[in-house]
Amino acid sequence: MKKIVEMMTVFSSVKIMQKSMTSSLDITYINEPIKYKFDKSKSYFLYMHIPFCDEFCTFCTFHKFKYKQSTCKEYFKALRLELLKAKEEGFNFHTLYIGGGTPLIDEVELIKTIELAKKLFDIKKVSCESTPSHIDPKVLKNFDGLIDRLSIGVQTFDDKTLKEISRYDKYGSSQVLQERISNIIGVVPVISLDLIFNFSTQSSQMLKKDLEIVKKLNPEQITTYPLMSSRFVNCSTLDHLKILKNSNEFHFYNIIREELKDYSLNNAWSFSKDKTNLCDEYTVNNSEYIGLGSGAFSHINNQLFINAYDLTQHANLISENSNAIIAVSAEFEFKKHIQYQFLLHLFGGSVHIERFNELFSVSLQRILKVELFMLKILNAIYVKDGKIYPTRFGEFLTVVMMREFYSGMDNLRAMLRKSIVE
Ligand SMILES: C[S@@+](CC[C@H](N)C(=O)[O-])C[C@H]1O[C@@H](n2cnc3c(N)ncnc32)[C@H](O)[C@@H]1O
Ligand code: SF4
Missing domain, CATH: 3.80.30.20 (tm_1862 like domain)
Structure with a gap:
């Protein structure tokens, strides 16, 4: 029974991350x-x-x-x-x-x-x-x-x-x-x-x-x-x-x-x-970063910026402009941004609730009420001394979600690469 619950949780997490990546990465x-x-x-x-x-x-x-x-x-x-x-x-x-x-x-x-x-x-x-x-x-x-x-x-x-x-x-x-x-x-x-x-x-x-x-x-x-x-x-x-x-x-x-x-x-x-x-x-x-070079991504102000994949285009753009950006994502919805930040913090080991709330001007318990409830029921997280910690299964779940996040980015890369070949 425990194995089935774990399997279904992993399945749902993969689906949630895939859906989120597809809709967020509207380029x-x-x-x-x-x-x-x-x-x-x-x-x-x-x-x-x-x-x-x-x-x-x-x-x-x-x-x-x-x-x-x-x-x-x-x-x-x-x-x-x-x-x-x-x-x-x-x-x-x-x-x-x-x-x-x-x-x-x-x-x-x-x-x-x-x-x-x-x-x-x-x-x-x-x-x-x-x-x-x-x-x-x-x-x-x-x-x-x-x-x-x-x-x-x-x-x-x-x-x-x-x-x-x-x-x-x-x-x-x-x-x-x-x-x-x-x-x-x-x-x-x-x-x-x-x-x-x-x-x-x-x-x-x-x-x-x-x-x-x-x-x-x-x-x-x-x-x-x-x-x-x-x-x-x-x-x-x-x-x-x-x-x-x-x-x-x-x-x-x-x-x-x-x-x-x-x-x-x-x-x-x-x-x-x-x-x-x-x-x-x-x-x-470092959730905000600048990527330099061909194919590099930057993440600033809730948006992704993508540099030219083609090397000649990269060199031409950078000699004429201040950067080599060829595409941008839509601004991430606020709730998706918070879900992503929560995942990153949990993947990093723990979420300090008060600091998280201050950093993003939110109430974590309110905005992710359903998610936190489900994660607790599924024995993926626990709360201790004002911090949310992943259990071992929760840690594995963050690994699965991060894997799907990077796979989503890979799909985006594949799409962008196709655009330079065609
Ligand atoms: C971008 S690679 C650069 C490392 C270096 N070029 C090399 O191959 O030794 C950085 C790391 O990403 C990891 N990586 C690359 N593709 C992966 C994949 N499909 N699944 C899991 N890890 C991957 C590998 O562990 C690799 O060492
Ligand atoms: S994993 Fe292989 S193909 Fe990928 S960057 Fe490293 S050497 Fe290149």
Whole structure:
């Protein structure tokens, strides 16, 4: 009975998130340049996207192009111009997250770009993603004082799965990955290793082995993403329920929590040896951010702004205007905004009711009365000392909802990418 209730709750949560994503992400393409309306006294979070990869992995839907040295150099040039334009507009930033693609694909250009960002803005912390093939200690030493946290995409240490997701030949076997990683522990202040769980051929044993290896490597942080895919979109209710019935996702999540019980929780899927706020989900701690680069999203004043996907269009727009925006979303409805913020806070570990109410000028208990009632009945949350906490099942539910949120964003990316190909 408990399993059925949990399954139905997961099913409903996925449906709610999908519906919300479809209606919220009502995108309009713009013909005239627009400017962000933003608060100059605020410090926004800065995201920069480097959309190049040597090879593509089967599971990844991030915005990327096959690497070509000359195109990549031109792109970095446009990105630096974009930084200058953001400065001219009056932005300031304290935290920079560089994602991809493969940010370290051209280290010389990346160094120049981080140095410029640090010169222009009050950036104190820089976090950067990397593939396992760009983590040579000699190269990373050149980033001393420039990168504070490096998150490395491992995904799994299982050789068979690495072959299935097209990473074995490119990034090396489990053994090679382990050697490369152990060589750089301590070279960058914080190393974070990304794992993916719930691959279709993964067993509990395989997941435990991945976690055992990752713990032995002893990085400062570990992020365990549930496999994200758009398989539930356009899937019939019956098929969806069948998938959920056979799904190991909650079981796997419990294994992760058990194996990583000595780590602090950054959020429901990210773990730290020490509690730190530099984690992978820049949207969690920084709900308003500016995205620079091709295909990057910005979130300001309850709206999403989307940059050009096409590299030539990105470069042209940024040389002529103050930004490279090609599309905007409708303003999110207030209640949806509050639901989303509530989810982000819960995913982050707890919701301090009084602070939440102050921050968003709402009464949480009034505006989300039904949602809170249902979550309590379903044993997903409890209230203690003025805070709402997720139970273990509630934590898993936030993982499921965040997975669907990111899958929704992926669908949007796929739609936008199609628009540049057609
Ligand atoms: C955008 S990737 C960049 C990392 C780097 N390019 C690499 O592959 O090593 C950042 C992380 O997102 C996660 N990711 C990408 N696609 C995913 C998917 N479909 N499901 C779950 N996690 C995914 C992976 O763990 C990956 O390391
Ligand atoms: S997972 Fe990383 S390397 Fe693979 S395609 Fe995505 S961004 Fe590129």
